[in-house]
Amino acid sequence: MTQTRVAATKSESAVSTRGLVKRFGGQRAVDGVDLDVPAGSVFGLLGPNGAGKTTIVRMLATLLAPDGGTAEVGGLDVVRNAHAVRRLIGLTGQYASVDEALSGRENLYMIGRLLDMPAKAARARADELLETFGLTDAARKRAKEYSGGMRRRLDLAASLVGTPQVLFLDEPTTGLDPQRRNDLWGIVRELAWNGTTVLLTTQYMEEAEALTRHIAVMDRGRIIASGSPDELKHQVSGRRLRVRPVDAADLPVLQGLMAEALGAAREEDLGYVTGPLAEDEKLNQVLREVAAKEIALADLSTFTASLDEVFITLTGTGREDH
Amino acid sequence: MSTAEAGLARARGAAAAGRVSPREWLRHSGTMIRRNLLSIKADPEELVDVTIFPLIMTVLFTYVFGGAMKGSVNGNYLEFLVPGILAQMLTFGTMYTGIKLSNDFSKGVIDRFRSLPIARSAVLNGHIVAAMLRLLIAAAITTGSAAVLGFRVHTSAPAFLAGLGVLMTLGLAISWVAVYIGSIAKTPQAVQGVGQLVLFPMMFASSIFAPTNTMPGWLQAFVKVNPLTTAADSARALMIGGPAFHPVWVTLAWSAALTVVFAPLAVRAYRRRS
Numbered sequence: 001m002t003q004t005r006v007a008a009t010k011s012e013s014a015v016s017t018r019g020l021v022k023r024f025g026g027q028r029a030v031d032g033v034d035l036d037v038p039a040g041s042v043f044g045l046l047g048p049n050g051a052g053k054t055t056i057v058r059m060l061a062t063l064l065a066p067d068g069g070t071a072e073v074g075g076l077d078v079v080r081n082a083h084a085v086r087r088l089i090g091l092t093g094q095y096a097s098v099d100e101a102l103s104g105r106e107n108l109y110m111i112g113r114l115l116d117m118p119a120k121a122a123r124a125r126a127d128e129l130l131e132t133f134g135l136t137d138a139a140r141k142r143a144k145e146y147s148g149g150m151r152r153r154l155d156l157a158a159s160l161v162g163t164p165q166v167l168f169l170d171e172p173t174t175g176l177d178p179q180r181r182n183d184l185w186g187i188v189r190e191l192a193w194n195g196t197t198v199l200l201t202t203q204y205m206e207e208a209e210a211l212t213r214h215i216a217v218m219d220r221g222r223i224i225a226s227g228s229p230d231e232l233k234h235q236v237s238g239r240r241l242r243v244r245p246v247d248a249a250d251l252p253v254l255q256g257l258m259a260e261a262l263g264a265a266r267e268e269d270l271g272y273v274t275g276p277l278a279e280d281e282k283l284n285q286v287l288r289e290v291a292a293k294e295i296a297l298a299d300l301s302t303f304t305a306s307l308d309e310v311f312i313t314l315t316g317t318g319r320e321d322h
Numbered sequence: 323m324s325t326a327e328a329g330l331a332r333a334r335g336a337a338a339a340g341r342v343s344p345r346e347w348l349r350h351s352g353t354m355i356r357r358n359l360l361s362i363k364a365d366p367e368e369l370v371d372v373t374i375f376p377l378i379m380t381v382l383f384t385y386v387f388g389g390a391m392k393g394s395v396n397g398n399y400l401e402f403l404v405p406g407i408l409a410q411m412l413t414f415g416t417m418y419t420g421i422k423l424s425n426d427f428s429k430g431v432i433d434r435f436r437s438l439p440i441a442r443s444a445v446l447n448g449h450i451v452a453a454m455l456r457l458l459i460a461a462a463i464t465t466g467s468a469a470v471l472g473f474r475v476h477t478s479a480p481a482f483l484a485g486l487g488v489l490m491t492l493g494l495a496i497s498w499v500a501v502y503i504g505s506i507a508k509t510p511q512a513v514q515g516v517g518q519l520v521l522f523p524m525m526f527a528s529s530i531f532a533p534t535n536t537m538p539g540w541l542q543a544f545v546k547v548n549p550l551t552t553a554a555d556s557a558r559a560l561m562i563g564g565p566a567f568h569p570v571w572v573t574l575a576w577s578a579a580l581t582v583v584f585a586p587l588a589v590r591a592y593r594r595r596s
Binding site for chain 2: 086
């Protein structure tokens with residue numbers, strides 16, 4: 001498997017796993033995962049439904065005991081030092097939720113008290129977070145009556161009461177409209193700016209690209225690729241060259257010379273020929289031969305595959321879902 | 323970057339502190355009790371099962387069966403019924419604990435609490451203490467309304483309180499059964515279903531609503547060992563009068579047995595559920 005270790009040394013990792021395994025029944029939901037999340041970074045765990053992302057987060061948040069391998073948060077083992085790990089983390093997820101019967105303010109106050117804040121400090125912290133997340137007007141409303149976007153913000157606020165060093169966000173924007181999603185992205189960026197380490201899971205490459213410099217792509221319990229968004233793009237398809245002749249009659253000749261120069265080329269819709277562009281020199285080579293054959297070009301461009309294409313290529317989800 | 327590292331280093335130092343202290347345990351449990359009481363305040367329907375329902379039963383049974391029953395209960399059915407209704411409260415009043423716990427699991431609230439550095443038992447403590455308080459509130463409302471209908475305690479205030487004490491002891495024991503069911507059932511609806519399936523026969527095949535001496539022998543065999551019978555008989559003896567030793571003793575034995583069996587089962591099921 002392709003496994004680029006993102007962080008260099010263990011001491012800089014806020015989260016680190018080695019050979020992490022979780023079985024459900026006979027199935028390996030998480031099948032030997034190595035992760036290194038550098039302290040202070042935003043790390044994206046990307047994958048389709050059922051890839052094992054949530055299971056990893058639940059193990060890191062001490063909710064689920066691993067069946068194999070090790071996991072550390074802030075250098076502390078999540079099994080042996082579970083209680084100490086809980087002092088470091090915040091969790092917002094599909095499953096970690098607030099108490100619907102209580103108001104937004106009561107929820108945040110309760111968590112503050114559970115985190116051993118004096119009553120006054122807990123009240124102040126609750127009000128501060130309500131303000132930050134634009135929930136002051138709804139502070140006294142029961143969480144049950146909140147809209148989806150408000151709920152998500154309250155969930156996030158609840159995980160921030162104790163100012164965690166490491167924040168786990170399990171699909172934080174699933175089901176949110178684009179406006180609410182952008183708001184939430186802004187909050188995540190601000191947290192990262194202030195030094196919080198964020199590990200977020202998502203099904204959307206767009207989200208991973210918008211927020212993170214480090215991405216690990218998961219499929220069926222394994223990490224199948226990792227690196228920065230740019231690295232991932234190159235890893236899969238790299239840059240491509242696309243040209244269109246003025247005269248469509250030149251297409252076969254063009255395709256032949258590009259195939260020879262680039263190793264592969266194919267005709268596409270609207271009279272274009274595309275091929276992989278491994279090195280910049282190949283571009284000049286193609287241009288020289290086009291000039292030698294006196295083919296007039298109407299259009300020429302280079303492009304990189306979108307991360308969504310990369311994702312689909314890596315996980316093979318395209319076949320089933322698209 | 324450096325602030326994040328410094329934070330992690332600090333946390334590693336704090337890790338040596340480890341588990342929660344008794345003071346923290348008390349505060350965490352107290353916060354959880356408060357949480358449950360707030361949810362009663364926000365959702366007074368929660369109290370319906372343990373207040374309005376017994377009230378309706380008291381009024382209906384008194385006026386529907388009261389006259390016909392007069393002969394077999396020494397003339398005053400209300401006196402017979404009210405201690406029984408107080409025992410009946412223990413059933414649905416405690417089942418609510420299981421439903422609420424199950425709801426916490428299915429809504430993800432338990433996950434939130436488990437990701438916090440708090441005493442693991444605090445959530446259960448909150449539910450169980452709140453259940454006891456709910457029962458007390460319900461007992462006060464039921465006794466008060468019964469007094470309006472003409473119910474009077476014939477013994478003494480301490481005996482009346484002792485009667486309540488015996489009922490609460492059994493209520494605490496049944497709460498562990500409810501916590502167990504709440505931890506193993508997949509949904510709150512399942513808890514309610516299982517609860518009703520078990521509780522309805524137990525409630526009617528007892529001395530709660532009617533004297534047991536006219537029931538057929540096979541039923542009496544069950545009725546006699548039913549803890550709701552001994553609980554109702556205890557409350558009757560301590561509030562109205564009569565021999566109290568035997569029913570009280572059996573009720574307390576039941577409470578001890580249920581607690582010894584179900585408290586460890588419940589805690590284990592709660593811990594294991596992910």
